[in-house]
Amino acid sequence: MRIAFFLLLTYGLVEEASVAASPAIAQPKCKNMCGDVKIPYPFGIGPADCYMSNWFKIVCNNVTDKAFLPSINMEVLEINISDPYGTNSYYFEPGLIRVKMPIISSSNCINQSTNGVDISGTPFFFSSYRNNFVSVGCDNLVTMNGLDPMVVVGCKTNCSNQKLKDKQGTCSGFNCCQTTVPYGIQVLNVDFGSTHRNSCKHAFLAETQWLNKTDLSNDFPDLDYVPVVLEWTVPNFTAFDFKEIRARHIYWDYTSYGAKYYYCLYGYEGNPYLSPGCQDRNECEDQKRNRCPDKADCENTEGSYTCNRRKSRLKIAIIVICTSFGVLFLLFITWWLYKVIKKRNKIKLKKKFFKRNGDHFNENRILGKGGQGTVYKGMLIDGRIVAIKKCNTVDEGNLEQFINEIIILSQINHRNVVKLLGCCLETEVPLLVYEFISNGTLFQYLHEKNEDFPLLTWDMRLRIATEIAGALSYLHSAASLPIYHRDIKSSNILLDEKYRAKIADFGTSRSVAVDQTHVTTLVYGTFGYLDPEYFQTSQFTEKSDVYSFGVVLIELLTGEKPVSSTRSPECRNLSTYFVLSLKENRLFDILDTQVSKVGNKDEVMAIANLAKRCLHLNGRKRPTMIEIMMELEGVQKVSSIQPNFEELEYIRNEEMEPKDEISISESSCLESSTASSSDVLPLLSIKSI
Incomplete structure (x- = not known):
């Protein structure tokens, strides 16, 4: 079944007024129509003076009312003199003619047509932006030949790609592919290539607008011809000299391939190839094309109609202002409706969450x-x-x-x-x-002592410390990537129903590469637990977690908060308070009652000494979490041994080395004098972050 190709060009075609009022498009006494096709000069039907040259001669079949162009042996569907590139554009394209062009088929097709199309030497060229080169057939690679050796134009179909199949109708690769056409070509020859040697393949140029409306991704329609748009020019137009051309408001330009064409400037109409050339439009009578907002604005001066610009501009200004206010009002209403709908949707969403989540976070x-x-x-x-x-x-x-x-x-x-x-x-x-961890935090048991949080025995405290050390050791050494917690503190240590420790809150933790020794970040932590070395360098290492763990050990030993305003200003920081007490042999004066009554004082001193090593200002001299865990486990194993008072006295009298151990103020926390040592533990005064 053949398809009729009587489609109108949509780019800038100007609607005609009544035939009597329109400028002539053909030579006098020459037919200007063949069926539904207008025949403007330089094209013509009939005697030789009706057309400019044999290239533009049109033969009209009076039986079928079809127009033919013998010079290129094609049926004509539409002829246009010139079109603006856009509405009210001052730039025009060459004349266009829509024709039927044959389809080129491979030798495997029933209706074989291996001959290409050659219109070289004529004033006609294949339009680049109105046509596409198309290939139809499975796994078909078709290229145009006869082009510049540096230019390759072609496309390939693929019938095995499911994604392309889902886009049927778009000629996007499944059974049908398309590509653009080079400028200024007059010859169409193709080379077929395919993995299916025996399949029928087609290639042709086709009007882009027609192609977008035709589904070629399924079976190829029963077609012998497709619509194609040609550009035409009149290279040797000499009907008017230069002065006449200017006087008749005729303009010209050149195509990208160097062919010259003529057109009427915007605001004028007519045929630039006929006398009297281009004429000013009757803007008052032709309401479809006039530039006056209202016919009342047109003034008749000696038979010539012109627009009253002042009235027109005033009315245009009023229209623009009113339109602007209308648009602003609509935008305001739209914004208000958006806010109302958003608020309503938010309420509905809250109800949905409430229904789904139960008590909605009571x-x-x-x-x-x-x-x-x-x-x-x-x-x-x-x-x-x-x-x-x-x-x-x-x-x-x-x-x-x-x-x-x-x-x-x-x-x-x-x-x-x-x-x-x-x-x-x-x-x-x-x-x-x-x-869910049922028994709260370690901080609550140490610092909020009431009937809800019973006292922790020494054995419980020792076990909790060992479990925390084991978890940190795992994070530092056994995880797939070493992990630094960065916020170890008693409030981040939870206790379950059997008072087993669970480390929580990993929001600020960081994974590090195996070969990394630290992470450089903004200082983050909690006052009282913050590693002084990290505070000074912004480099967080595994030893920074060790320092924080040392503070937790002191809390377990003393029951004191990391920072307290009840202590003297020099000792508000628990780390400083603890180290000074150790040096002054006053450790047992600051221990928690549940710790001080322990029978084996060696265990207490061992843990105190371990805590002191964790607090060393030089991070490299602190023990690792693995060493801490092993030492705590060792203390647990020998917890049944009676205290060794000689060793206890030795530890009490041990002097701290100024370089290998943490250095503190020479003054007691009860005294007001200050130390000058550069290694004094800093008394930080920042707030918790």
Whole structure:
């Protein structure tokens, strides 16, 4: 079945007014129509003076009303003198003619047509931006030949690519491919190449607009011809001399391939190849094309119609102002509706979350609050009790810490590290779901002593210290990548129902490469636990975690807070207070009651000495967490041995070496004098971050 190709060009075609009012398009006494096709000069039907040369001679079949161009042996569908590139454009393109052009087929096709198309030597050229080169057939590689050796034009189809198949109808590669056409070509010859040697293949130029409306990705339609757009020029137009051309408002330009063409400037109409040339439009009578906003603005002066520019501009200004206010009003209404709808959707979303999440984070369910978020007690569908950490605000810093905690905890599997059960990132703020640790934090047992938090015995404290050391040793040495916690403190150590320690809060933790010794970051930590060396250099090492652990050991020994305003100004920092007490042999004066009544004083002194080594100002001289863990385990194993009072006296009298041990102020915390040593433990006064 053949398809009729009577499609109109859409680029800048100007609607015609009544035939009587329109300028002539053909020579006098010459036909200007063949069926539905207008025949403008230099094209013509009939005698030789109706067309400029034999190149433009049109033969009209009176039976079928079809127009033919014998000079290139093609049927004509439409002829246009010139078109503007856009609405009200001052730049025009050459004349265009739509024709039917044959399809080139391979030798395997039933209707073989291996001959190409050659219109060289004529004033016609294949339009580059109105046509595409098309290839149809499975696994078909077709290229245009006869072009400049430096130019290769072609495309390849692929019938095995499912993604291309899903885009059927677009001629994007499945059974049909297309590409652009070079400028100024007059010859179309092709070379067929295919992995399917016996398949039928087609290649042709086709009008882009027609191609976009035709599905060639399935079976090829029963076509012998397709519409193609040609550009035409009149290279030797000499009907008017230069002065006449200017007087008749005729302009010319050159194509990208050097051919000259003529056109009427915007605001004028007519045929530039006929006398009287281009004429000013009757802007008042021709309402479809006039430039006056209202016919009343047109003035008739001696038979010539012109626009009253002042009235026109005033009306245009009024229209523009009113339109602007209307647009602003619409924008305001749109913005207001957006806010209302957004607020309503937010309320609906909250109701949805409330219905899905149960008590919607009831205040009575709060387990604790921190800088990053609030921890709630919750229950899963299967009845498991969990802890849910909810980010406080949608803040980039908090979100980064939440995501960092997910990444870190996903690498960790240790009995003394809180397990991350899951996360929810689809809520307004992210949520992290942990195993529920029932007995609160170590900080509460040491510093909030009441009936809810019973006293911790020495054995419990020793075991808790050993478990914390084991977990940190695992993070530093046994994890897939070494992990620095960066915020070890008693409030980040949870106790389960059997008072086993669990390290929590990995929001600021960092993974480091195996060959890395430190991470350089902004100083982050909690006052009282912060490594002085890290504070000075911004370089966090595994020994920075060791320092913080040493402070936790002191808390276990003394029951004192890391920072306290009840102590003298020189000793508000627990680390300084502890080291001075050791040096002055007053350790047993500052111990917690549950520690001071321990029968084996050697254990206490061993732990105190270990804590002192953890607090050394020089990080390299602190023990590693593996060494600390082994030493704590050793103390546990010999806990049944009676205290060795000679060794106890030796440790008490041990003098600290100024270079190998931590150096402190020579004055007591009860005295007001200050030390001049450069190694004095700094009394930091920053707030918790």
